[in-house]
Amino acid sequence: MTSVTEEIQKLQSRIYELEKQQKDETIKKTSIDHNFSVLNGILTEKKTAIDNNKYSKSAPLARYYDQEIVTHLEVIYNVLQIVDERLKKLEDKQ
DSSP states (O other): OHHHHHHHHHHHHHHHHHHHHHHHHHHHHHOHHHHHHHHHHHHHHHHHHHHHTOOOTTOTTHHHHHHHHHHHHHHHHHHHHHHHHHHHHHHHHO
16 A cells, blocks of 8 residues: 555656646746747847848748848837836836
């Protein structure tokens, strides 16, 4: 019976660890810094593709669409950074 009890305890601790890991991943996904880094990574990737002109000749509009996306994403990214900085200043005042 002790082996069964030990196995149950091992499984319970494993469940606890998995729940903790899932909670940590959820917190990471909702953190502002993580989201900024993901958005910045997309911008960098698209800018690099545009600069290196890595597009298929069968899709001539792909580069144009990526340039449009980059323009819009840069604006959104900059606005979000400004809002984040203002929120931090307001939080510091309180």
